[in-house]
Amino acid sequence: MQVRFHGAAGEVTGSCHEVEANGHRLLLDCGMIQGSDEDERRNWDPFPFDPQEIDAVVLSHAHIDHSGRLPLLVKRGYRGPIWTQWATADLLKVMLEDAASLAEMDAERDNKYRRDGKTNHKPLFNHGDVARVLDQVRAIDYDQPKKILGGVTVTLRDAGHILGSASVEVVADEPTGRRTLAFSGDIGPHGTPILRDPVPVPAADLVLLESTYGGREHRERGATLDEIKDVLDHAWADQGNVIIPAFAVGRSQELLYWFARQWDEWDMSRWKIFLDSPMAMRVVDVYGRHETLFDEDAQEVWNGRPHPFKLPNLHLTPEVSQSQEINNIRGGAIIIAGSGMCNGGRVRHHLRQNLGRKQAHVMFVGYQAKGTLGRRLVDGAESVRMWGEEIRVNAVRHTVGGLSAHAGQSGLVDWYGQIAGRPPVVLVHGEDDAREALATALDRKLGATVSLARPEMTVEV
Numbered sequence: 001m002q003v004r005f006h007g008a009a010g011e012v013t014g015s016c017h018e019v020e021a022n023g024h025r026l027l028l029d030c031g032m033i034q035g036s037d038e039d040e041r042r043n044w045d046p047f048p049f050d051p052q053e054i055d056a057v058v059l060s061h062a063h064i065d066h067s068g069r070l071p072l073l074v075k076r077g078y079r080g081p082i083w084t085q086w087a088t089a090d091l092l093k094v095m096l097e098d099a100a101s102l103a104e105m106d107a108e109r110d111n112k113y114r115r116d117g118k119t120n121h122k123p124l125f126n127h128g129d130v131a132r133v134l135d136q137v138r139a140i141d142y143d144q145p146k147k148i149l150g151g152v153t154v155t156l157r158d159a160g161h162i163l164g165s166a167s168v169e170v171v172a173d174e175p176t177g178r179r180t181l182a183f184s185g186d187i188g189p190h191g192t193p194i195l196r197d198p199v200p201v202p203a204a205d206l207v208l209l210e211s212t213y214g215g216r217e218h219r220e221r222g223a224t225l226d227e228i229k230d231v232l233d234h235a236w237a238d239q240g241n242v243i244i245p246a247f248a249v250g251r252s253q254e255l256l257y258w259f260a261r262q263w264d265e266w267d268m269s270r271w272k273i274f275l276d277s278p279m280a281m282r283v284v285d286v287y288g289r290h291e292t293l294f295d296e297d298a299q300e301v302w303n304g305r306p307h308p309f310k311l312p313n314l315h316l317t318p319e320v321s322q323s324q325e326i327n328n329i330r331g332g333a334i335i336i337a338g339s340g341m342c343n344g345g346r347v348r349h350h351l352r353q354n355l356g357r358k359q360a361h362v363m364f365v366g367y368q369a370k371g372t373l374g375r376r377l378v379d380g381a382e383s384v385r386m387w388g389e390e391i392r393v394n395a396v397r398h399t400v401g402g403l404s405a406h407a408g409q410s411g412l413v414d415w416y417g418q419i420a421g422r423p424p425v426v427l428v429h430g431e432d433d434a435r436e437a438l439a440t441a442l443d444r445k446l447g448a449t450v451s452l453a454r455p456e457m458t459v460e461v
């Protein structure tokens with residue numbers, strides 16, 4: 001068995017690894033590169049393999065940096081199955097349809113405004129390509145080995161990262177013997193709300209391990225909740241709004257979960273809460289169909305009052321006009337909107353309205369990739385450019401790191417440490433400083449042999 005790294009090899013986004021197993025070729029993930037415009041242009045590049053020669057795809061979870069180039073893969077000739085967990089299959093529909101709409105809008109805008117003589121910009125992919133992807137999806141359960149190709153079996157383990165997220169175990173019975181590859185996918189932290197804790201792969205000959213937060217530890221959950229309470233109290237005292245840029249999948253629902261759970265303690269009834277994300281609303285429906293995947297605490301919260309998705313002061317604003325009406329509110333509103341890194345979506349409108357206000361608060365609750373507006377704001381930019389306008393940032397910024405959907409360094413080390421035999425590790429899905437820190441920790445604590453994936457590098461399993 002062999003692995004070749006095509007994406008998330010020296011960066012966080014664009015997860016894509018090609019595995020040769022018992023003479024077959026499969027892809028683990030086919031994700032989109034996200035970040036600056038320059039980074040995102042690489043999504044148009046040809047794949048470094050022929051899509052028609054891939055026999056199967058296994059998708060770890062629905063996040064676009066893991067799934068976003070699947071429509072392109074299909075558009076360029078891939079006709080095989082896409083294996084993934086049931087809830088991921090449901091979320092994938094929401095994610096990819098949204099991505100297709102964005103791609104179509106981008107192309108339309110380019111055709112309208114570009115003055116370079118080229119007016120026939122085509123979207124990266126369209127809704128038809130997405131429909132094909134969804135046709136090719138084959139959903140499976142956690143912990144049930146599935147033979148997907150001759151002599152190749154995959155098992156998905158709950159990764160506790162987002163609903164339906166999985167670590168992937170690939171077992172190949174090759175002429176020279178049995179080889180096992182463990183791909184972590186994205187690993188969630190212990191005690192993440194709603195979801196169960198990550199389930200490790202029992203044994204492997206090689207491990208591909210994510211390293212997003214390989215150089216950091218998250219704050220304790222309790223301290224994080226105190227921090228959120230402080231931000232809310234501070235904003236209430238300032239009579240400002242709280243803007244929360246949040247991923248539509250996972251983070252938006254978790255925030256509502258915490259609001260329900262801490263209802264009295266955080267005095268939540270005083271606020272107007274807006275979930276201003278049509279996509280997050282669709283994801284709320286998906287959660288409703290997969291309550292069996294919830295952990296015990298979540299099942300309790302779901303049976304109690306108020307229900308996280310039916311808070312008495314929660315306003316869902318699917319229509320653009322409803323979203324625009326929020327602009328008239330100068331204080332007392334909590335606005336949850338996407339995109340999570342502020343590089344698109346309705347949150348940009350709310351930032352434009354609120355960034356200049358001293359009494360406004362912006363609370364970052366997720367990862368901000370290099371090159372994004374969110375990252376510039378987190379890094380303390382005094383002003384930012386939006387729609388050709390320079391906006392001075394007077395709003396108070398807060399980074400609440402402890403809500404991350406990714407395990408911190410010790411969580412990653414623990415996940416790896418439970419795999420029998422301490423197999424060699426290749427670190428993927430992280431910037432270099434994070435990977436180097438994690439490599440040092442894995443070596444020091446567990447004596448692991450660690451290497452860092454580079455684009456187009458090949459390793460033997």
Ligand SMILES: [Zn+2]
Nearest residue numbers: 061063161186
């Ligand atoms: Zn993810």
